Amino acid sequence: MTAQTDTTGHVTAVYKVSGMSCGHCEGAVSGEISQIPGVSSVTAVASTGEVTVVSATPLDDEAVRTAVDEAGFELAGRA
Numbered sequence: 724m725t726a727q728t729d730t731t732g733h734v735t736a737v738y739k740v741s742g743m744s745c746g747h748c749e750g751a752v753s754g755e756i757s758q759i760p761g762v763s764s765v766t767a768v769a770s771t772g773e774v775t776v777v778s779a780t781p782l783d784d785e786a787v788r789t790a791v792d793e794a795g796f797e798l799a800g801r802a
Contacts (some may be wrong), residue, residue, distance in 0.1 A: 736776045743769040743797040748796065754759070755790040759771055772799065 740752055749767035752774055756765045764777040774791075776782065787796045 730746065732779065734778050734781050736778070736782060736787075736788060738774045738791075739772050739799040740767070740774050740796050741772060743767065743772055744798040745769055748794075752791060753793040754795055756787060759786050759790055773793040 739760070743752060744747060749769050752767045753765040756762060756774065756776055759778075759782060761782070762776060763777040763779065765774065767774045776787070784798075791798045
């Protein structure tokens with residue numbers, strides 16, 4: 724589901740999320756994903772459908788899928 728890069732104790736993963744269309748959508752997705760333990764940063768961009776997540780360790784894709792589902796959107800695949 725992701726493209727991951729491990730740099731100096733941080734893992735950056737980029738997810739594709741379908742259905743985001745505005746700033747409110749970005750905030751909903753970011754808010755849910757940021758609650759996953761170990762996540763330090765989330766940036767969602769509705770125009771591209773990409774969500775960039777920085778975490779201390781690689782995230783479980785199912786945890787991310789659940790968070791995106793809770794926000795009312797669908798994890799679509801890897802960016």
